[in-house]
Amino acid sequence: MKNSRNKIPADFEGRMERLQEIVTALEEGRLPLEEGMALYKEGVECSRLCREQLEKARHQMSVWQDGEEKDMTLTDAVSGRQPDEEESI
C-alpha cells in the first residue's frame, strides 16, 4: 500500500482505483489506527473529488482532421436520422 498523502490522482479512474484500494486496505483492517484514519480521510477526499467530477461530467468532443485535433460541437441540425432509429434498442 502506497503511503500517498496528498497524492490523489487527477483522473477519475485513478481516483476510483485509489478509493477502491483504500476501502480494501481498510476492510483488511491490519493498519495502525493513525494510518487508517489518514487513509479514511484520503478516501473521503477521493470520493468527494470523484463525485464533483461526475456532477460536472460533460464529455468533450473533438475531431481529428487534416492531421490535427479540432474542437467540434454537435448540433441536432446535422442529422440525417430517421425517426424509428432511436427505438431500435
Add this chain to the structure above:
Amino acid sequence: MSNDMTIQSVRQLTEQLRRMVERHFPFVWVRGEVGNLARPASGHFYFTLKDADAQLQCVWFRQQQRQRGTFDPLTGEVFETPPPAPEELLRQGAELICAGHVGIYAPRGQYQLVVELVQPAGQGGLAQAFEERKRRLAALGYFAQERKRRLPWNPARVALITSPHGAAIHDFWRLAGQRGQAARIRLYPATVQGDGAAPSIVRALETANAHALLPDGPQVIVLIRGGGSLEDLWAFNEQEVAEAVFRSRLPVLAGIGHEVDVTLADLTADVRAATPSHAAQLLWPTRQELFQLLDDMDAALFRCLQRRLERQELRLGSLARLLRAHAPQRQLERLESARGRLAAALRRAACEMLDRRQRQTDHLTRMLRSLWGPSRLTVPERESGALEERLRAALPRLLVRRRQDVFWWEQRLRAGGRQYTDRAQARLERLDVRLTACDPLAPLARGYALVADARGAVVHSVRQTHGGQELSIRLQDGALGVTVAQISPRSDTPPAATEGEG
C-alpha cells in the same frame, strides 16, 4: 437454459425458443420458390419459400417493403426507373432470395423468416459473397471468442469512428451524455456508405491505433453506423475493414445498423453492440451507477472506520479494565484473599489430618487394649513377680536340698558300704563255718576213712567192690592200699550208704 425439472408454461417455453432462434439467426439469406402467397388488407405479405425437401414460412411487413425505393439495395445505384413493385417481385412460383431474421410467431407456435429484403434469385451475388467471406474469415479465426478483449471500464479517452453527419453520432452522443465520467471523445471521421467507405474506415482505424501509442491516446475504438438497408451497411462487410478491425491494437466496440444487422466488422470486433446507442451503453456505466458506486464506497469507508473505531474502543475498554485489574491495590487484595483462602484450606487440611490421625490412634488403641490391655497385663505381671520370687527363693532351696541329698546319699553310701562289708564279713564267716563243716576230709580227723577205687572214685557201697580189687583207704594223715578179701553186705542197709556216711 432453464432447469429440466421446472414445469413451464407454453408461453415461457416459446419465449425461450424465440430468444434462442433470434440470437442464432439474426440475419440469413434463404433461396427458394414462393408458394401460398397472401396479402391481406394490412399490406403485409405472407408466403412460403420452398424447395424440393422443405418449406419455410415467411412474412414481409409493409414497413420493410417501404424501404425499398429509389435505389438498388444491392449496388446502391439510384434507379432512374422505379424498381419492380413488391407485388411484381412476389409471384406464386417465383424463385427468390430473401434476407432477414428467423423469428417465432408465438400465437401459432410457428417459426418464420421475417423478410427484410427480396431479390430475384438471379441476382444473388452479394449474398453469396457475404457468406463466402464470412466462412473464410471464420476459418482465419477472425470471430474466435478467445481473441475478444474486454473494454476498458468507464473509459476517459475514446476514439469514435463514424460519419460526422450520420444519425449514429447523435444517438451515441445523446446516450453518452448521461453516462460515465467526463470523457474525451475524438471523432475520426469516415465515410460509411458508398464507394470509398471501406478505405476511409480502414484509414480511421489505423490513425486511431497510431494515436493509441501517445500518452493521451484513446483507450478504445468505437465503430458505429446508423441503421440502413443492407447495402448501406455493405462497407462493413468488406474484407479490408474486417482485417483492420482484426489488426487493431485497441479493443474495438462495433455498433452497426439495427439489432438484426450483422456485418463482418461486427463479428470481428471485440464487443458487438446492437446499435450506436447501445454502444454508448456498453462503453460507460450510467452516472447513477457511478454515484451509487461512490455511495457504496463511502458507506464502506464509513463502515470500516466505524468498525475500526468500535474495535479500538472495545480494545481500549478491555485494556483499561485489565489495567484496573492489575493495579497494585487490587493485586494486594487478590493476593490477600488468595492467601486467606489458602490459609483456611491449610487449617482445614491440618485439622482433618489430625482428626484422621486421632481416629486412627483411637482405633488402634482400642484394638490394642482389646488385645493387650492393662487388664490383661496386670495378672501376668503379678504372676511373674510371684514366680520370680518363687524362682529366686527356689534356687537356694534347691541347692540346699541338693546338698542335703548329696550329704544324705553320701551318708547312706557310707553306711551302706559299711553294712555291706559287715554283712559280707558275717556271711563270709558263716559260709566259712559252713564250708568248714562241709569239708569231706574233716571227718577224717575224727577217725573216719575214705575209700576210693583205682580211678579215684569214692566207693559208697560194697556192691561197687569185688573180691581182689585193689582199693585206697584215706586216713587223716595218709593212705592205705588194700585188697578186698571179703565182702560182707549188711542185710538191711545198702553197704554204699553206710560207706558214704562214713
